[in-house]
Amino acid sequence: MKKMPFLPVLRFKHISITACIAVSILLPILICSCIPLPGSVPHPDLAPPALYRVFSDAARKVTLVFDKPATIDPIGVSVDPEMDVVEVTQSESMVTLCFDVLLSPGKEYTLRAEARDLHGNSCFFIAKFYGFNPRIALVEINEFTTRGSSTHPDIIELKIIKSGSLAGMCFCHGTRDNYAYRYVFPECEVAEGDYILLHAKPEGIQSEISETGDITVSGGLDASPMARDFWIKEGTGLSGNNGVLAIYTQPAGSIIDAVIYTNRTSSSDAVYCGFGSQDLIDPAIMLCEEKAWVASGDAVKPEDAVNIEPSTATRSICRSSSGTDTDTNNDWHIVPTKGASFGTANTDEVYMP
Known part of the structure; x- marks a missing residue:
């Protein structure tokens, strides 16, 4: 899973940061004896506020979430493309900036600003965010393969449940805070019943075209004339045996x-409840906490996940054709050999060894 390089003071995750200046001031205290002065603070807070998340959930606004209460001076804020801050509101550890113009749905913006906490510690940061999309389409992960071959690489199929726009929608091989790679969709209108194919291991050839218009223009392995093909340029395939696939309204949405x-299984190891690594159990716990996946007990375990052991490049993991979505492994089955149906309706046939 991809994680931001360690920063000794600011531990930002998945926010593009090119500069960070931490400023803290400790006024000299005159000590006259070994006994602490009444009311003295032996360990003052010298850490600047750390930025954890940046997202837009309104047409003119962006919200920044810090690890502690912080303020931002609008005079020092710079946004690219250029716009002005007309209002700043602060609630606990969240700061919301309101702009003088509407944000373009799904468009990438770069924010430069300085945050300051109650003790005067400050941090200059640069972060990216995406414009709020008020017409975001509703989608389901409908079919996928994780054990692709040279002729049938890994694919994730999305089914459109409610018409709308894909602008800014984000697929993560992992979660928004811990992922191997991700894909942010461009502006594209989709209708209920449409299929989207996300190709997770492209060859990098010219004919691999992401189809925001004509759905027949893309070439490439397993491109479908019946669905919209999108190609994850940095995709290296899906983790073959263990992983998480997630769709968000925007990268931090x-x-x-x-x-x-x-x-x-739970007996695979004792350290990570059977999941094998922190990189898998942490996303699984997060998805359960966000009500995106339902565990059968108090704690999520491998048996709650979809068992992909019999799957292959042509025996895909499919949701039932009815589209049932209980957020459990009961929604999924593995189809017979050559039963993969990317770009068309799923089959309800089940692979029998």
Whole structure:
């Protein structure tokens, strides 16, 4: 899973930061004896506020979430493309900036600003965010393969449940805070019943065209004339045995749909409850906390995930054709050999060894 490099003071996750200046001031205190002065603070707060998340949930606004209460001076704020801050509101650890113009749905913006906490510690940061999309389409993860071949690479199929726009919608191989790679969709109008194919291991050839208009223009392995093909340029395939697939309204937005898959059991290891690593159990716990996946007990375990052990490049993991979505492994089955149906309706036939 991809994680931001360690920063000794500011531990930002998945926010593009090119500069960070931490400023803290400790006034000299005159000590006259070994006994602490009444009311003295032996360990003052010298850490600047750390930025954890940046998202837009309104047409003119962006919200920044810090690890502690913080303020931002609008005079020092710079946004690219250029716009002015007309209002700043602060609630606990969240600061919301209101702009003088509407944000373009799904468009990438770069914010430069300085945050300051109650003790005067400050941090200059640069972060990216995406314009709020008020017409975001509703989608479900409908079919996928994680054990692709040279002729049938890994694919994720999305089914459109409610018409709308894909602008800014984000697929993560992982979660928004811990992912191997992600894909942010461009502006594209979709209708209920449409299929989207996300190709997770492209060859990098010219004919691999992401189809925001004509759905027949893309070439490439397993491109479908019946669905919209999108190609994840940095995609290296899906983790073959264990992983999480998740869809968000935007890179730091709310979750839309997710699936956990594995070939492990609770007895596979004792350290990570059977999941095998922190990188898998943490996303699984997060998805359950966000009500995107339902565990059968108090704690999520490998048996709650979709068991992909019999799957292959042509025996895909499918949701039932009815589209049932209980956010559990009961929604999924593995189809017979050559039963993959990317770009068309799923089959309800089940692979029998």
